[in-house]
Amino acid sequence: MTTLARLDHVTRRFGDVTALDDVSLEIDSGRIVGLLGPNGAGKTTMLSLLQGLRRPTAGTVELFGGSPSDHRTRVGLGSTPQETALPPTLRVGEVIDFVSTHFPNPVPRAEIADEFGLTELLKRQTGALSGGQKRRLSVALAFVGRPKLVLLDEPTTGLDVDARRTLWEAVRRQNAVGATVVVTSHYLEEIEALAERVIVIGRGRVLADDTLDAVLDQVGMRMVRLTTDAPDALTGLPGVVSTRAEDDGSHTLFTRDADETVTALVTSGLPFSGLGVRGASLEEAFLTLTAQPELEMI
Amino acid sequence: MTTLRLAAVHGKYLLLETTRVPIAVISALAFPALSLLFFVVPQQVVATNPLYATQAVISMALFAVMANALFSFGLGIAEDREKPWDPYLRTLPVAGVSRVLGYVFSTGLIGLVAVLPVIVLGAIFTAAEASVLSILAGLLAVIVSALPFMLIGVCIGYSLPAKAAIAVVQIVMFGFAFAGGLFLPPMLFAPWLDTLSTFFPSRQARELVIWAVQGGDLHPWVWLGMGAWIVGTAVLALFLYRRDEGRRYR
Numbered sequence: 123m124t125t126l127a128r129l130d131h132v133t134r135r136f137g138d139v140t141a142l143d144d145v146s147l148e149i150d151s152g153r154i155v156g157l158l159g160p161n162g163a164g165k166t167t168m169l170s171l172l173q174g175l176r177r178p179t180a181g182t183v184e185l186f187g188g189s190p191s192d193h194r195t196r197v198g199l200g201s202t203p204q205e206t207a208l209p210p211t212l213r214v215g216e217v218i219d220f221v222s223t224h225f226p227n228p229v230p231r232a233e234i235a236d237e238f239g240l241t242e243l244l245k246r247q248t249g250a251l252s253g254g255q256k257r258r259l260s261v262a263l264a265f266v267g268r269p270k271l272v273l274l275d276e277p278t279t280g281l282d283v284d285a286r287r288t289l290w291e292a293v294r295r296q297n298a299v300g301a302t303v304v305v306t307s308h309y310l311e312e313i314e315a316l317a318e319r320v321i322v323i324g325r326g327r328v329l330a331d332d333t334l335d336a337v338l339d340q341v342g343m344r345m346v347r348l349t350t351d352a353p354d355a356l357t358g359l360p361g362v363v364s365t366r367a368e369d370d371g372s373h374t375l376f377t378r379d380a381d382e383t384v385t386a387l388v389t390s391g392l393p394f395s396g397l398g399v400r401g402a403s404l405e406e407a408f409l410t411l412t413a414q415p416e417l418e419m420i
Numbered sequence: 421m422t423t424l425r426l427a428a429v430h431g432k433y434l435l436l437e438t439t440r441v442p443i444a445v446i447s448a449l450a451f452p453a454l455s456l457l458f459f460v461v462p463q464q465v466v467a468t469n470p471l472y473a474t475q476a477v478i479s480m481a482l483f484a485v486m487a488n489a490l491f492s493f494g495l496g497i498a499e500d501r502e503k504p505w506d507p508y509l510r511t512l513p514v515a516g517v518s519r520v521l522g523y524v525f526s527t528g529l530i531g532l533v534a535v536l537p538v539i540v541l542g543a544i545f546t547a548a549e550a551s552v553l554s555i556l557a558g559l560l561a562v563i564v565s566a567l568p569f570m571l572i573g574v575c576i577g578y579s580l581p582a583k584a585a586i587a588v589v590q591i592v593m594f595g596f597a598f599a600g601g602l603f604l605p606p607m608l609f610a611p612w613l614d615t616l617s618t619f620f621p622s623r624q625a626r627e628l629v630i631w632a633v634q635g636g637d638l639h640p641w642v643w644l645g646m647g648a649w650i651v652g653t654a655v656l657a658l659f660l661y662r663r664d665e666g667r668r669y670r
Contacts, residue, residue, distance in 0.1 A: 170507075173510075173511040174510070174511065175507055175510055175511065193512075193513045193514055193515050193516075194513060195513075196511065196512065196513040197513040199511065199513075201508065201511040201512075202508075203504050203505065203507070203508040207503055207504035207505040207508055208505065209437050209505055211436075211437050211440030211441060212433065212436065212437060212440070216433070216436065220429065220433050221512065223425075223426070223429045224426065224512045224513050224514055225513070247440070267513075
């Protein structure tokens with residue numbers, strides 16, 4: 123196991139805004155690392171430092187033992203655009219070829235196209251692709267150069283469930299054949315499906331850096347929504363971390379264990395209606411967690 | 421070597437992108453040629469006089485190069501900056517020089533190709549005349565003259581959003597073309613306009629290319645002025661490029 127990338131006391135400010143605040147971490151070869159945090163937490167800033175797009179305000183960023191802003195260092199790096207950014211008039215095959223020319227030993231076009239389900243689309247202009255197809259091409263581009271380290275920024279945002287699964291499988295296969303992958307997401311589900319090590323960042327700081335299970339315990343929250351005449355009793359239910367009154371008169375409970383909470387709710391005999399349970403988005407979980415003083419610094 | 425190879429690759433794909441919207445290329449090629457047919461050929465005084473006709477053809481060729489440089493760089497960069505494809509390209513293992521050269525190659529090629537119909541039409545329909553050697557010298561001078569326009573384009577591209585860039589490019593293009601004597605020969609200018617005209621890169625370019633093709637004296641203000649424009653716009657372009665990197669990602 124070798125260290126592919128290292129951030130050493132890195133701070134990055136944009137004017138008055140501190141996007142990253144004294145962050146230190148290492149990325150070793152092998153596992154898929156999930157970079158988890160709400161929008162604006164500093165995920166993209168961290169990736170852009172590793173990509174050499176920006177320089178840190180303080181501290182050092184190392185990539186393969188060199189500087190990421192040196193283009194020769196980036197030969198071992200695979201990136202993918204955050205938005206679907208492909209030049210609309212170029213054909214899929216041309217985009218793959220174009221990116222390939224930057225690397226000494228690229229994956230043959232047919233092979234990479236097959237891996238990401240693009241074989242039928244090679245002659246298509248990228249402007250004619252669907253959202254999911256564009257995503258697959260974008261992610262494929264990150265793997266074209268046989269990179270040692272791949273940075274995927276929100277790779278499946280806006281995709282339907284099937285498309286998301288297909289892409290995850292391809293990423294896992296690439297990881298198995300040797301590419302270390304860092305994937306950012308604000309979807310807990312995505313991180314759960316891919317990552318073994320999870321780094322949680324919020325407000326520019328590392329809040330947690332642990333195995334998937336350990337982190338899930340900390341941020342995996344469910345939201346239970348219901349309407350009741352006795353809202354005060356809700357706070358006392360087991361598992362409930364906090365409650366919130368909604369505009370329509372209903373209440374939302376944030377809970378670590380929705381099963382336990384709902385069972386207790388039913389047994390307690392409290393009158394309620396319109397019960398609904400769904401997973402809390404990471405952003406919602408964070409808002410709840412960080413609102414509590416003892417959890418401020420996980 | 422790698423730098424040049426990648427510059428060629430980037431140039432090739434930029435050209436490919438441009439030619440996929442053929443109307444953009446056709447207008448770049450047709451506009452100067454049509455201007456020659458409408459504004460020069462019908463004027464018998466100019467068209468039948470070898471000296472004036474040659475100068476008119478040179479003016480239109482320069483207009484072709486100037487329009488192409490301003491549009492490609494000004495509008496092209498402004499548009500690219502608004503697309504997330506640009507930051508992606510900056511994560512690839514390619515030096516910035518290669519990317520800029522890629523722009524220069526692709527734009528330069530279209531610009532030079534746009535000159536050809538002007539030369540051919542000029543040779544057929546006017547009394548313009550020049551030896552093959554003079555034409556080659558003229559093309560070389562045209563390439564040098566294109567530099568300030570490319571750099572002005574870069575400055576516009578990095579300082580304005582695409583919609584504003586279109587407007588500014590058009591104003592600059594027609595303003596420079598007129599003030600530089602590319603539409604009306606400077607000998608028809610009032611004295612004050614003629615003096616003012618010598619400060620414009622378009623006028624300097626016109627004199628430089630005419631000197632390269634027809635010989636004669638080259639006034640110091642031509643190369644001094646052009647040098648000043650190249651240095652000035654290069655410094656400004658560099659400043660705007662750096663400022664842009666900090667501001668783009670806020």
